Amino acid sequence: MIGKNTERGKDFRAWFSSFVRSFEENGELPPLLKVKREHSLRVAALSRIIADDLGEDAEEAEAVGLLHDVGRFPQHRDYGTFYDALSIDHGELGQSVIEEALSQGDLCLPAPLEAPLLTAIRHHNNLALPEGLQGTTRFLAALVRDADKIDVFQVVREWFEAGRASELLPRLEPEGRLSPELQEERTRQGRLTHRHVRTLSDFLFLQLSWVDDVNFTPTLEILLKRGNLAWIADRLPEEGHSAARQAIERARSRIPRAI
Numbered sequence: 001m002i003g004k005n006t007e008r009g010k011d012f013r014a015w016f017s018s019f020v021r022s023f024e025e026n027g028e029l030p031p032l033l034k035v036k037r038e039h040s041l042r043v044a045a046l047s048r049i050i051a052d053d054l055g056e057d058a059e060e061a062e063a064v065g066l067l068h069d070v071g072r073f074p075q076h077r078d079y080g081t082f083y084d085a086l087s088i089d090h091g092e093l094g095q096s097v098i099e100e101a102l103s104q105g106d107l108c109l110p111a112p113l114e115a116p117l118l119t120a121i122r123h124h125n126n127l128a129l130p131e132g133l134q135g136t137t138r139f140l141a142a143l144v145r146d147a148d149k150i151d152v153f154q155v156v157r158e159w160f161e162a163g164r165a166s167e168l169l170p171r172l173e174p175e176g177r178l179s180p181e182l183q184e185e186r187t188r189q190g191r192l193t194h195r196h197v198r199t200l201s202d203f204l205f206l207q208l209s210w211v212d213d214v215n216f217t218p219t220l221e222i223l224l225k226r227g228n229l230a231w232i233a234d235r236l237p238e239e240g241h242s243a244a245r246q247a248i249e250r251a252r253s254r255i256p257r258a259i
């Protein structure tokens with residue numbers, strides 16, 4: 001059981017709450033940090049669900065889900081943006097935040113979990129996980145990437161449906177066309193990066209490509225059940241339709257239970 005306070009420091013849930021509270025201004029979190037707090041709580045819950053489904057430790061799963069984005073808080077305070085390319089790698093920053101909390105004795109984790117958790121946080125936002133991760137480290141790193149993706153699909157959908165996509169993704173042009181460079185990137189190498197994402201439609205197209213990076217079948221089941229992939233397919237401009245259908249087919253073909 002890792003969710004317990006000790007004399008050595010707070011358990012991960014209590015530590016997360018007080019860490020987040022330290023970013024309040026006049027008793028309130030800045031709105032974009034509220035979004036990150038809620039995201040972290042949902043990723044924690046999703047991590048538990050996936051781990052449970054796979055017969056893995058749900059408590060460790062919840063810890064990595066809750067703590068994966070702690071770097072976002074100082075990133076927002078110090079740089080005023082969530083764009084890593086314009087500020088700092090928030091995975092690396094998150095690792096430092098947790099390292100410091102551990103070394104100060106503010107946060108208490110079981111010793112064998114410390115290194116796997118730090119590695120998972122460090123790499124959760126990389127294009128791909130480094131080769132050679134093993135055991136719990138490999139599992140937690142893969143798990144939190146999956147849970148994170150599910151929630152990003154959901155959040156993006158909600159903000160688009162509310163007509164607020166440009167608030168969430170302020171640097172992008174309106175929906176309606178896919179950048180030719182992004183489509184070229186797909187044809188050339190399959191894997192898409194943020195480099196050619198210029199429009200809101202490009203961002204949705206990029207998200208669809210994430211299904212190929214999903215690690216666990218429960219993740220694909222959740223995405224398909226929620227209809228998040230089909231929603232993107234319907235929303236993309238014509239030139240993205242066949243790629244969208246193929247991505248959904250690839251997701252379906254990987255799960256044993258029909259959805």
Ligand SMILES: [Fe+2]
Binds near residue numbers: 068069090124125
């Ligand atoms: Fe993140």
